[in-house]
Amino acid sequence: MSGLGTTSGPVLACGEVHTCLLPTSDAVDERAAEQLLRLRTDEPVRLSRHPSRYAVSPGLLTGVDCWMPSVTGTRSRAVGTVTARAAIVEGRVLQSSAYFSAPACGPDRRQSWGHYLVRPGCLIPVGRLPVRSVAEGFLAGPRQNELDIGPIAESLTARISRHRILDLSPPLTTADTSLRWTATPAAGGKETSVLFTKADDGLRTVELRLPHATTPAAAAGLCEDLALHDWLLTTVAYKLDGLQAGYEDSRLLKVLCSLVDHLLHLWMPLSRVDRTLHTAWEELDENSGYSRQWNALAQRIRDQLVLRAVRSRSELLTSD
Amino acid sequence: MLVLAASDKGGTGRSVTSANLAYQRSLDGDDVCFLDFDFGSPTAAAVFDLPDGVHRAEGCGLHSYLQGRTGEPLRIDVWSRTEHPALRDRPAGSGRLVLLPGDRTGGEFLTTEENRHRLVDLVLRLQREFSFLFVDLSAGRSYAVDLLLTATSPHAGLGRLENRWLVFHRWTRQHVMAAAELAYGSQGLVHAGTAMGHQPDVLSGSIRFVRAAVPDLESPLWSQVSPAQYVWMRQCDQALEELAAGRGIGKARVLASIPLEPVLQWQERLITDEDVYDRGIARNETWQAMKDLAQRLTIDTFWGQW
Numbered sequence: 001m002s003g004l005g006t007t008s009g010p011v012l013a014c015g016e017v018h019t020c021l022l023p024t025s026d027a028v029d030e031r032a033a034e035q036l037l038r039l040r041t042d043e044p045v046r047l048s049r050h051p052s053r054y055a056v057s058p059g060l061l062t063g064v065d066c067w068m069p070s071v072t073g074t075r076s077r078a079v080g081t082v083t084a085r086a087a088i089v090e091g092r093v094l095q096s097s098a099y100f101s102a103p104a105c106g107p108d109r110r111q112s113w114g115h116y117l118v119r120p121g122c123l124i125p126v127g128r129l130p131v132r133s134v135a136e137g138f139l140a141g142p143r144q145n146e147l148d149i150g151p152i153a154e155s156l157t158a159r160i161s162r163h164r165i166l167d168l169s170p171p172l173t174t175a176d177t178s179l180r181w182t183a184t185p186a187a188g189g190k191e192t193s194v195l196f197t198k199a200d201d202g203l204r205t206v207e208l209r210l211p212h213a214t215t216p217a218a219a220a221g222l223c224e225d226l227a228l229h230d231w232l233l234t235t236v237a238y239k240l241d242g243l244q245a246g247y248e249d250s251r252l253l254k255v256l257c258s259l260v261d262h263l264l265h266l267w268m269p270l271s272r273v274d275r276t277l278h279t280a281w282e283e284l285d286e287n288s289g290y291s292r293q294w295n296a297l298a299q300r301i302r303d304q305l306v307l308r309a310v311r312s313r314s315e316l317l318t319s320d
Numbered sequence: 321m322l323v324l325a326a327s328d329k330g331g332t333g334r335s336v337t338s339a340n341l342a343y344q345r346s347l348d349g350d351d352v353c354f355l356d357f358d359f360g361s362p363t364a365a366a367v368f369d370l371p372d373g374v375h376r377a378e379g380c381g382l383h384s385y386l387q388g389r390t391g392e393p394l395r396i397d398v399w400s401r402t403e404h405p406a407l408r409d410r411p412a413g414s415g416r417l418v419l420l421p422g423d424r425t426g427g428e429f430l431t432t433e434e435n436r437h438r439l440v441d442l443v444l445r446l447q448r449e450f451s452f453l454f455v456d457l458s459a460g461r462s463y464a465v466d467l468l469l470t471a472t473s474p475h476a477g478l479g480r481l482e483n484r485w486l487v488f489h490r491w492t493r494q495h496v497m498a499a500a501e502l503a504y505g506s507q508g509l510v511h512a513g514t515a516m517g518h519q520p521d522v523l524s525g526s527i528r529f530v531r532a533a534v535p536d537l538e539s540p541l542w543s544q545v546s547p548a549q550y551v552w553m554r555q556c557d558q559a560l561e562e563l564a565a566g567r568g569i570g571k572a573r574v575l576a577s578i579p580l581e582p583v584l585q586w587q588e589r590l591i592t593d594e595d596v597y598d599r600g601i602a603r604n605e606t607w608q609a610m611k612d613l614a615q616r617l618t619i620d621t622f623w624g625q626w
Contacts, residue, residue, distance in 0.1 A: 023448050161441075161444045162477055166480075169482070173449055174448060174449065
């Protein structure tokens, strides 16, 4: 697939990533992850073991022929396929991602499906594509009768969650997040830029300007990484919020231990992001202090556990 | 855990009691979601004091979701939206409390494969987020009951989820007989469930009864009755106890008895500690019974087949 901004390539890529805890009491092993992600028989699940265990399903295509989202109300139609894939990180976190890319213009008439199927993951406009309006409309959320790729990602999450090998008793309750993103090529000479916004109900939006020739798959990879780390930070911060040191020990310990057992080791930004896109995360991290906050939270959890151990030991000694 | 609140008839205090249970569990720090499946007459929004809840749910509530008219059902965060004065300040250490209201105009509909898939996907999604899902089902062997009964059968999507049924009934002859019929009758939960693939002993081990609005003859409420009335009421109580035991819903299968509560006779609402201790309008016994019942949902010795 050609990259963003190249002569024959797309001018816009959009996607949505859903992130949730895999609904099982313990992390699944590599074999189980493979079994869960075997969404197609003709293509294997890709596994990687370093720097963390990661499994990703083959891509699934969904054919669409519909109105594109728009903020201005300009109606533009596009036809083609949306790519979707699911990934399991360290056997513990499930991510489903759906994305597409689109060129600036296409044939003035709708072609036969064969024309669109040779470009997987690409939505080809009928006529010109109002790029800005579509990108803004996509981030604002589709209106009725406009393309909504959220359900495509969600249906993968739902399909995997129904699998019989999952015991459906997660060790802690966590809220899912959806991250909606758009990527356009950065203007000449400008560097990568990223605008990250958090809304209610676990929705995040990311507006990216990426180097020329970045492939849509690489942009999706960056957003999956952002979504994973945002989800981790949100989940751990929420669990610690209002957790009073005066709580009875068993309850506090249960929360702290579940975080240590299941989430703390997952923080590993940029482990699977294309090298040219590292600046996007670095910029975001610099501005929002994600890593600093994560380190502080992780340290706090460990300190609490140590304090408790010291306290229970001294209680034991005094009771003797 | 999925807590399914069913009742033989209307007016058994099913909605108001299960809303109170949801409230109690969230006070204890559990993340709780309440799903209003009382198709046709959703009342949960009123119990949680969310005046615009019913109105907002039009076209995007649970019925619309199950029928595929909306991609995601409306969620209302009770702590932040309620108009109940005592609830607005969410207590420290409490968990989330979210209502998924039903649409008023939804009515009953046939249970189709499609509805069931949508229900399964929704519950699987919610159970990642919440440790308790309370489902308030329409009275009788309704479509809502059938939908949940099929979805929770061992080979359907929710079979692996821990689920517990509460059958609410009032403490009268008619209600006791109807509750027994709803659970064990020829058209009842266990029979219907078995036909849908449930193991009869497992299913019946997950059904418990809640007696609602039970007059406690020793309470001050009844201190003014004449000796003759007292004796008569005692006999009735005794006879009901025998009737219940004979129908298989005797004390061993009762999870709790909620005493007759004047506040609930006047208004379907959440009973808060403020109502009991500061304002003195609700009785401590009711508050305690709700608390105990909420705790017993997760105490395994109260459940299972005997």
